[in-house]
Amino acid sequence: MSKPPTPKKNFNPLNALGAFLAWAGGLFRPTYFRQTPFRLTLVFITVYSFVAVLIFAYVYVATSAENRAVTDAQVSARLDGLQQLYRERGEAEVKARLRQDDITEWFFIKGIYNSNGEMVAQNKRASLEMSTEVLSRIRAQVDTPQIEGRMLGEAPGRSDFVINFRSYNNDGSMRKYRYRGQGLRIDPDRYLFVAMDMSWTDEGFDKGFTALWGGAILVVFMGLFAGMIINQEVSRSVQGLMSVLRSAEQGDLKVRVPLRHSGDEFDALATQVNQVLDRVEKNVGSLKYAGDAIAHDLRTPLSRLRSNLELSLYDVEKDPSKAEDALSRALTETDQLLRTFQTVFAISRLQAAGQAPDPKLFDATALAADMAELYELSAADKGLEFEAEIEPNVWVMGNRDFLAQSLANLLDNAIKYTAVGGITFRLRKTSRGEIEFSITDTGMGVPEADRARIVERFVRLEQSRSLPGVGLGLSMVAAVAEAHKGRLVIDEGPGRFNDQGPGLRTALVLPPTQG
Amino acid sequence: MTHVLIVEDDTEAALSLQRGLKEAGMTATVTHDGEAGLAALRGDAEFDVVVLDRMMPGLDGVSMLEIARSEGIDVPVLFLSALGDLENRVYGLKAGADDYLVKPYALVELLARVEALARRKDKDPVETVLKVGELEMNLINRQVKRAGTLIDLQPREFQLLEFLIRHVGQNVTRTMLLEKVWAYHFDPQTNVIDVHISRLRSKLDKGFDKPMLHTVRGEGYQLKA
Structure with a gap:
């Protein structure tokens, strides 16, 4: 009997929404604000918004000043023209001129009113748009006592004005107007004004503002969203590292951070952590x-x-x-x-330490010379030739006593296992800058198969059992070499010599000295 | 008579040390921690040498030595550090110790060093000619004569003999020679020092009836007048 198939869950949009909200809510956990990537995102958004506002403010200030200057010049020119026309040809001529205003003058309202607030002359735009309210506001700004006090014919006082008002189109939609103009008294009972409609440029700015706000909101939300995604990604990687380190702290040294092989910093960090754990x-x-x-x-x-x-x-x-x-x-x-x-x-x-204690830079030439001097007599005592070839001025970074101990062990072995012939002790810098102490003897040598083995602790070959020793000398040298990031080399010697040999060449090779 | 102050928290070790010193003809006072050791040094008793253990409860050897030195107490100090304490050995010397030994040590080694430190006090450091019996060492022109006959020595042999002369009548161990004459601290495995001594001996004693350079079995060497 097979089990009845589990009913497939129907897709429920409400469930999906709930899940989404839960996820989104999770994004807004307060801990987010303590996490580095998210904080960086916030900083970025703030800086971005600030810079955007600054740029827009600058553009606004710069262009609106330019706009005002251009408008003022245009208005001023027209006002001058009309004033001159009025003086030279009279009111009727101005009336006629205003009536003839063509489409190029569509942005302007122009007119003459009397002190009773009645329009005496006006262009078409003015006749269409100027309500009594607008006129009274123009009058309030133009027809000031200050100007009234002036004698006509003397430098005419002009009055700048800005009027904002709203009107409704035929379809009921609202239009905002802003006029910027100038007016002056041209006769005791006549006031001339010219104003330019600024709504077009204003609209441009409005659109710019809208776009900016929209963009800003978009940037803020996108930024926050991206920040959260990155944050989640980062915390997931960091969580992985943390949990591995926590396990390691509790004593589980087998755990390793899984690598994603993405080649990013987290992978590099994880690799590093794994190496430390290794x-x-x-x-x-x-x-x-x-x-x-x-x-x-x-x-x-x-x-x-x-x-x-x-x-x-x-x-x-x-x-x-x-x-x-x-x-x-x-x-x-x-x-x-x-x-x-x-x-x-x-x-x-x-x-265990993996490094030599208390390392110092010291004269390897002097060390080699001292060791040669110490062991030369022992060799001579046994009837062996002893030759030392020591390169001058070689310095090495390390623990002098441990290196001396190693050379002592190698020299001691060479003397101990050589019956006839001689020993050559050499210090040289190799072509790669490595520092090589080598000892070559003409003794019984070590079969190639045994060379790896004799470095192990307490390993003594059959033929050497009769001689004193416990089998730790080479282990010590190998440990010292490794602690200095160097190596112990065990090689064939110079070959057979008087029925002896083939001899052995041992070398303690240390990495090049830095600096 | 040489009077030694032992500062060692391990009672048994301190007592065997005290007995060893007594066998060698010295007297010893034992204290078991740094505070007591310091109090003894500040007290009326005159000590020729202090044998100071590094690891002690309370005031440890290094700190005690630093305090003593800062108070102008200049008695020679032999520092004992535990096996593998290479770094601590360095600390001990930095803190003002005159010599050191790593535990476990051979009693003869310790006795030889204590004796050397005790004698050092009354040596005249500005001597230019050292004399032992018929042996004469001129430190200025670096000539050595025995009964008026010039002995030709290599530089190292000269140093070796100088050390032996300065410690005439005392036991000098192989390790001491390697440390003080060659300035190395390692285990030479075999008889390298012996070979150097025997060459020096062949130059020093050859042709003379009475040997000056003696081997002390199990202990080291001694130069006798």
């Missing part, structure tokens, strides 16, 4: 391992020491005079054990 995980692992290793490494020598002491006890019981011998043997073994412990400890510390 490193931490490795260090913690190697620390744990080091602890185990130390415990393991010391078990063997400790139990050997213990059984030797037990055996000594038997010996001393039989022959008390052997007590001193037994004790001094135990002391030697304990010292050996302590040295082993110290070396293992130092190796672990170097590996």
